[in-house]
Amino acid sequence: MAWFAREKPGMEDGTPDAEKRIRTEGLWLKCESCGQIIWKKALDENLQCCPKCEFHFRIDARARLGMLFDAGYEEFDAGMTSCDPLRLDDAYRDKLAIAREATHLSDALLSASGALDGRPVHICAMEWKFMGGSMGAVVGEKLTRAVERAIETRAPLVIVSASGGARMQEGTISLMQLAKISAALMRLDETRVPYISVLTDPTSGGVTASFAMLGDLNIAEPGALIGFAGPRVIEQTIRQKLPEGFQRSEFLLEHGFLDAVVKRSEMKAYISRTLRFFCD
Numbered sequence: 001m002a003w004f005a006r007e008k009p010g011m012e013d014g015t016p017d018a019e020k021r022i023r024t025e026g027l028w029l030k031c032e033s034c035g036q037i038i039w040k041k042a043l044d045e046n047l048q049c050c051p052k053c054e055f056h057f058r059i060d061a062r063a064r065l066g067m068l069f070d071a072g073y074e075e076f077d078a079g080m081t082s083c084d085p086l087r088l089d090d091a092y093r094d095k096l097a098i099a100r101e102a103t104h105l106s107d108a109l110l111s112a113s114g115a116l117d118g119r120p121v122h123i124c125a126m127e128w129k130f131m132g133g134s135m136g137a138v139v140g141e142k143l144t145r146a147v148e149r150a151i152e153t154r155a156p157l158v159i160v161s162a163s164g165g166a167r168m169q170e171g172t173i174s175l176m177q178l179a180k181i182s183a184a185l186m187r188l189d190e191t192r193v194p195y196i197s198v199l200t201d202p203t204s205g206g207v208t209a210s211f212a213m214l215g216d217l218n219i220a221e222p223g224a225l226i227g228f229a230g231p232r233v234i235e236q237t238i239r240q241k242l243p244e245g246f247q248r249s250e251f252l253l254e255h256g257f258l259d260a261v262v263k264r265s266e267m268k269a270y271i272s273r274t275l276r277f278f279c280d
């Protein structure tokens with residue numbers, strides 16, 4: 001996200017440039033897709049989608065829950081933190097501390113229950129800003145508990161992904177989460193409680209390779225990058241140029257990897273309709 005600041009060099013009244021600049025800073029930003037300068041308030045009113053080209057900017061987990069729940073929700077396992085299972089040096093613990101401070105979250109996932117169009121649901125949303133939404137033991141445990149709550153209460157589950165994949169700093173323990181969550185989702189499937197996976201920009205690695213692609217419905221926001229390995233790695237491996245739009249939602253829908261691409265403004269209504277179809 002590129003911030004746009006109006007700069008006026010050579011102030012005559014002697015006010016430092018930095019002070020003059022501060023007033024307009026953050027009010028405008030440039031769309032990553034169409035390059036238009038957008039008033040930030042217009043973006044806020046449009047669910048963080050460009051009013052000119054509908055480019056979907058990334059939003060945080062808290063905003064996502066606010067968008068999907070009717071009003072208010074009960075949060076679960078909010079204080080669960082990583083204990084640095086591999087006993088790495090301080091680097092990982094420092095990274096966690098920085099991420100906690102920046103996001104006000106204990107790890108890369110919010111787990112909550114509430115109502116969506118009056119229907120009780122469990123919704124989990126990943127936080128990209130927390131170490132790239134990486135999945136370690138905490139994300140795995142919180143998701144598994146959410147699945148178990150969905151089984152217990154027989155209320156549908158929605159997981160909104162935004163992740164670079166497994167968390168390197170937790171090594172094989174992060175990879176174990178793929179199997180753990182997938183096994184829990186199998187039990188959810190056996191109880192015939194629906195699970196809807198919402199893939200947002202970006203969803204990749206171990207998250208794509210497990211729960212993000214295991215929904216009864218897998219739906220994505222427009223233009224989201226979704227894949228397992230990055231395009232450069234694939235090109236080097238298969239020694240071929242990849243087609244235009246490869247690993248974007250629309251391409252994946254066309255090739256049968258997704259069930260639907262749904263605009264952010266229509267996401268809640270779409271999920272609501274889907275749950276009515278599955279549950280009533």
Ligand SMILES: [Zn+2]
Binds near residue numbers: 053
């Ligand atoms: Zn735009």
